[in-house]
Amino acid sequence: MPKQYSPTESESRWYEFWETSGFFAASEEPGDTRQTYTLAIPPPNVTGSLHMGHACRTTFEDVLCRHKRMQGYNTLWVPGIDHAGIATQVVVERQLKQEGLTRYDLGREKFIERVWQWKEESGERILQQLRKMGASCDWPRTKFTMDPEMVRAVREAFVRLYEEGLIYRDTRLVNWDVESQTVLSDLEVEQEENVEGAMFDFAYSLADGGGEVVVSTTRPETMLGDTAVAIHPDDGRYRHLHGKYVRHPFVDRLIPVILDAELVDPEFGTGVVKVTPAHDPNDFATGKRHGLEEINIFNLDGTMNESSGPFQGLDRFDARKAVEIELGNLGLARGSKKHMMTLPRSQRSGTIVEPMISTQWFVKMKPLAAPAIEAVQDGTIQILPPEWSKTYFHWLRNIQDWCISRQLWWGHPIPAWYCEDCEHVTVSREDATACGGCGGPSIRQDDDVLDTWFSSGLWPFSTLGWPEKTVALERFYPTQDMETGYDILFFWVARMIMMGLHFMGEVPFTRVLLAGLVTDERGEKMSKVKGNVVDPLDVIYGATNEQLVAKAEKAGAKNSGIKYLKSTYPDGFAAYGADALRMTLLSYSPQSRRIALSIKRIEGYRNFANKLWNASRYALMRLGGSSTKASQQCPQPKALANRWVLSRLYHALDVAASGLDAYRLDEASGALYHFVWDEFCDWYLELSKPALGSGDATLIEETEATLVHVLETVLRALHPMMPHITEEIWQRVPKWDEAPKSIMISRFPTGLVDAKLDRAAERDFEVVQAFVGSVRTIRAEHDVPRTQAMRIHWHTNDEDKHRVLDAERRTIEALGRCELCFEADPAKLDDPNAHFKNAAVFVNPGIRAAVPDVIDTEKERDRLQRNLKKVEKELGVLEKKLGNPSFVERAPEAVVDKSRRDSLELREKRERLEAALNSL
RNA sequence: GGGCGGGUAGCUCAGCGGUAGAGCGCUGGCUUUACACGCCGGAUGUCGCAGGUUCGACCCCUGUCCCGCCCA
Numbered sequence: 001m002p003k004q005y006s007p008t009e010s011e012s013r014w015y016e017f018w019e020t021s022g023f024f025a026a027s028e029e030p031g032d033t034r035q036t037y038t039l040a041i042p043p044p045n046v047t048g049s050l051h052m053g054h055a056c057r058t059t060f061e062d063v064l065c066r067h068k069r070m071q072g073y074n075t076l077w078v079p080g081i082d083h084a085g086i087a088t089q090v091v092v093e094r095q096l097k098q099e100g101l102t103r104y105d106l107g108r109e110k111f112i113e114r115v116w117q118w119k120e121e122s123g124e125r126i127l128q129q130l131r132k133m134g135a136s137c138d139w140p141r142t143k144f145t146m147d148p149e150m151v152r153a154v155r156e157a158f159v160r161l162y163e164e165g166l167i168y169r170d171t172r173l174v175n176w177d178v179e180s181q182t183v184l185s186d187l188e189v190e191q192e193e194n195v196e197g198a199m200f201d202f203a204y205s206l207a208d209g210g211g212e213v214v215v216s217t218t219r220p221e222t223m224l225g226d227t228a229v230a231i232h233p234d235d236g237r238y239r240h241l242h243g244k245y246v247r248h249p250f251v252d253r254l255i256p257v258i259l260d261a262e263l264v265d266p267e268f269g270t271g272v273v274k275v276t277p278a279h280d281p282n283d284f285a286t287g288k289r290h291g292l293e294e295i296n297i298f299n300l301d302g303t304m305n306e307s308s309g310p311f312q313g314l315d316r317f318d319a320r321k322a323v324e325i326e327l328g329n330l331g332l333a334r335g336s337k338k339h340m341m342t343l344p345r346s347q348r349s350g351t352i353v354e355p356m357i358s359t360q361w362f363v364k365m366k367p368l369a370a371p372a373i374e375a376v377q378d379g380t381i382q383i384l385p386p387e388w389s390k391t392y393f394h395w396l397r398n399i400q401d402w403c404i405s406r407q408l409w410w411g412h413p414i415p416a417w418y419c420e421d422c423e424h425v426t427v428s429r430e431d432a433t434a435c436g437g438c439g440g441p442s443i444r445q446d447d448d449v450l451d452t453w454f455s456s457g458l459w460p461f462s463t464l465g466w467p468e469k470t471v472a473l474e475r476f477y478p479t480q481d482m483e484t485g486y487d488i489l490f491f492w493v494a495r496m497i498m499m500g501l502h503f504m505g506e507v508p509f510t511r512v513l514l515a516g517l518v519t520d521e522r523g524e525k526m527s528k529v530k531g532n533v534v535d536p537l538d539v540i541y542g543a544t545n546e547q548l549v550a551k552a553e554k555a556g557a558k559n560s561g562i563k564y565l566k567s568t569y570p571d572g573f574a575a576y577g578a579d580a581l582r583m584t585l586l587s588y589s590p591q592s593r594r595i596a597l598s599i600k601r602i603e604g605y606r607n608f609a610n611k612l613w614n615a616s617r618y619a620l621m622r623l624g625g626s627s628t629k630a631s632q633q634c635p636q637p638k639a640l641a642n643r644w645v646l647s648r649l650y651h652a653l654d655v656a657a658s659g660l661d662a663y664r665l666d667e668a669s670g671a672l673y674h675f676v677w678d679e680f681c682d683w684y685l686e687l688s689k690p691a692l693g694s695g696d697a698t699l700i701e702e703t704e705a706t707l708v709h710v711l712e713t714v715l716r717a718l719h720p721m722m723p724h725i726t727e728e729i730w731q732r733v734p735k736w737d738e739a740p741k742s743i744m745i746s747r748f749p750t751g752l753v754d755a756k757l758d759r760a761a762e763r764d765f766e767v768v769q770a771f772v773g774s775v776r777t778i779r780a781e782h783d784v785p786r787t788q789a790m791r792i793h794w795h796t797n798d799e800d801k802h803r804v805l806d807a808e809r810r811t812i813e814a815l816g817r818c819e820l821c822f823e824a825d826p827a828k829l830d831d832p833n834a835h836f837k838n839a840a841v842f843v844n845p846g847i848r849a850a851v852p853d854v855i856d857t858e859k860e861r862d863r864l865q866r867n868l869k870k871v872e873k874e875l876g877v878l879e880k881k882l883g884n885p886s887f888v889e890r891a892p893e894a895v896v897d898k899s900r901r902d903s904l905e906l907r908e909k910r911e912r913l914e915a916a917l918n919s920l
Numbered sequence: 921g922g923g924c925g926g927g928u929a930g931c932u933c934a935g936c937g938g939u940a941g942a943g944c945g946c947u948g949g950c951u952u953u954a955c956a957c958g959c960c961g962g963a964u965g966u967c968g969c970a971g972g973u974u975c976g977a978c979c980c981c982u983g984u985c986c987c988g989c990c991c992a
Contacts, residue, residue: 003954394922486989517989592934593924594925600932887975
């Protein structure tokens with residue numbers, strides 16, 4: 001084994017081994033009675049390339065699946081990809097643009113062909129990339145949301161909802177994305193806050209010539225669609241306007257003054273409001289109340305249409321300027337001032353969304369939401385971290401109907417046909433050939449497609465074969481866990497719950513695990529423009545700074561982004577490996593909404609992988625000449641170090657098990673990390689050296705058995721988190737006969753079921769650790785060279801401690817590079833003519849020791865004073881507490897007792913330290 | 921306007937009613953035959969601010985100020 005672990009080659013080798021061995025496959029065998037564990041992947045977009053978000057999802061999910069698989073569950077992790085309507089269409093349109101074409105040049109059919117072609121090229125790429133992370137998906141079951149079975153499921157769902165009256169068509173004010181030229185659901189519109197805009201005032205002249213009214217607006221161009229001017233019915237200032245009309249200055253139209261208490265806040269602005277029913281939600285509602293005409297003034301691309309008179313053809317923002325100028329020319333402008341406002345933007349294109357009146361398909365949500373609320377309320381579905389349930393409830397309780405039609409070409413066509421001879425709309429599972437109403441042949445399918453999230457909502461059961469009653473559906477639905485980012489709680493999770501309950505009559509999963517979003521190490525969102533995108537593959541395989549910069553430049557990063565990249569990662573990334581990246585991502589608390597990924601941290605876990613590698617190298621070397629193998633039984637050693645390390649191992653396994661169960665993967669991975677590094681490597685391996693070199697056959701045998709047992713066990717415990725390196729090592733560990741051929745199909749180690757904590761061993765070993773620690777501190781602080789042995793005179797009245805120090809004398813001497821001499825007469829420890837000659841002293845609980853002939857007086861004084869200060873501070877706190885009668889009375893006895901004991905110990909320590917200080 | 925989350929060591933973050941923790945960074949020493957991607961030491965915090973509850977508060981409550989996100 002080389003000195004350094006290099007993940008690159010090893011990871012792909014083992015991954016291939018697992019995949020070709022069929023270890024990822026879930027079983028549909030009729031005789032298989034194992035409990036199932038199912039998790040459906042949040043399908044990445046077909047156009048996507050692996051980013052940290054995917055890496056994070058994949059890691060968490062893979063840990064859950066591998067853990068369950070090792071626990072003996074029939075585990076199914078369903079992989080798949082999403083057709084991602086808008087996103088994909090935009091990508092392909094961009095490609096076309098480079099060829100100087102638009103989708104209209106190709107026509108719908110050719111365009112869709114082109115997208116499929118692109119899908120074939122790029123669709124598999126993201127799945128290949130997930131494999132690089134170690135994802136143990138059941139690949140042959142991969143589903144694409146536009147696969148024929150998925151199409152069938154989508155149609156079935158649509159038709160059923162339509163038949164149940166839950167899908168309907170309606171004309172209302174919708175969110176229009178003028179760039180993508182499609183309607184958006186409310187969720188796809190993001191509000192950009194605190195944008196500086198202008199509030200523009202202008203006057204409408206009264207039609208009867210009797211003066212004017214002044215209105216304010218941030219969108220002057222919309223006045224071209226004004227069909228009313230509203231005032232508050234109780235506003236005395238405008239009583240004279242009741243029943244009057246104003247004249248539109250640009251289009252030939254008389255506009256009524258209406259009274260509306262709901263729309264108008266008399267305190268705001270002039271107290272007169274212009275009303276544009278076709279382009280503002282509040283005005284739309286007002287229009288409905290008053291039966292106002294709705295005049296659409298925009299074309300679908302955001303330019304002004306024929307209703308906008310002289311402004312026709314202008315872009316909406318140019319029209320704004322033009323309207324202001326013209327109003328000025330007519331002497332109607334009344335000035336403008338700065339105004340902070342909120343702008344609705346398309347999540348996809350970023351363009352400002354235009355409210356427009358349009359006929360679209362909607363899903364009635366209230367009836368679907370009610371059971372979804374209940375399922376979380378009654379605990380059928382558990383959301384973790386639990387705070388998110390509040391957000392979930394709030395959204396579902398205030399839910400609006402969902403606009404599901406999109407004016408795109410790429411997506412599931414809406415299975416509705418319009419008849420040219422009658423009004424009937426035919427909605428059908430099969431492609432319709434005749435009108436379902438009049439039977440006439442002149443029908444035309446709806447041009448629109450469905451919102452991507454409509455098919456995603458069916459994911460947990462459509463992927464298992466629904467609406468067919470398949471074995472998979474029967475066996476694996478409902479799934480157990482749904483792991484995803486909180487950003488799609490509404491988009492996806494809530495909708496899956498609603499759809500699952502509606503179509504399957506059962507929740508789609510029983511736990512929702514929400515993780516934070518990965519950001520850069522400053523906590524800023526990763527973005528191509530900022531140049532702070534960390535590509536998981538670069539982290540896994542390594543990249544030079546030049547490569548990172550080149551990539552960022554190609555992706556369109558700004559100069560500041562490039563600068564950041566150059567200064568933050570001047571040396572680029574080493575090939576840290578997937579396991580290191582996985583551990584890093586796992587180490588962040590899922591409670592946190594932000595995972596500020598730090599490369600230094602990845603490096604730390606790369607180092608951990610190397611540590612594990614070398615610890616194993618050591619263990620395997622030591623075992624080389626012996627016939628000891630890892631066994632399935634826990635050894636029963638006698639030596640303290642062996643007993644101790646087993647106890648600590650099982651303690652760590654226990655923490656890991658609860659962490660895995662509670663979705664605290666940070667705690668689980670942390671427990672194993674610290675066990676391996678701080679206890680197994682730093683203490684146990686060092687302890688094993690003198691033991692294995694002792695010549696004591698019994699000791700050697702039990703130490704070998706313990707060593708290999710701990711290693712083999714901790715590898716299995718780490719496997720879900722670091723699958724590759726654990727396999728690489730595990731394969732080399734000598735094991736029991738008929739051991740499985742891969743660690744991934746071995747059993748996950750259980751904690752305290754297998755072994756009890758050995759409290760006595762832990763307590764005794766703490767004495768050893770403290771003693772060795774004190775010796776090392778003295779050596780370090782007094783610059784005693786490592787080669788110089790230190791003689792240590794010690795004393796204790798405590799029988800237990802005496803026993804331990806006697807028994808572990810060799811260990812301590814080896815670890816501390818010292819020589820221990822018990823001194824029966826404690827007075828000699830203070831006697832400058834005996835042991836206390838140029839001596840350093842230390843005081844551990846119940847134990848005192850003097851180390852003669854080593855000190856530098858100044859340093860020792862300094863050190864003692866530092867210690868003394870600490871002791872006094874602690875003692876002060878304790879004595880204040882104990883001096884408080886109500887503490888002694890009211891605090892639990894154990895707490896009071898402990899304080900008493902600690903205080904006694906500290907007093908003794910203070911006394912010794914003072915004595916030592918005085919004798920310097 | 922409403923809601924949620926956060927403010928703990930230089931940085932990124934855990935933690936929790938009983939004397940403050942990790943990783944990185946900083947610092948001193950070490951070619952210790954598993955590992956310098958290492959080993960052994962050391963330093964570092966009025967736990968945002970102000971009240972309150974409690975024998976005891978970083979932790980619970982109230983108010984307040986910042987930061988972020990979501991919804992309207």
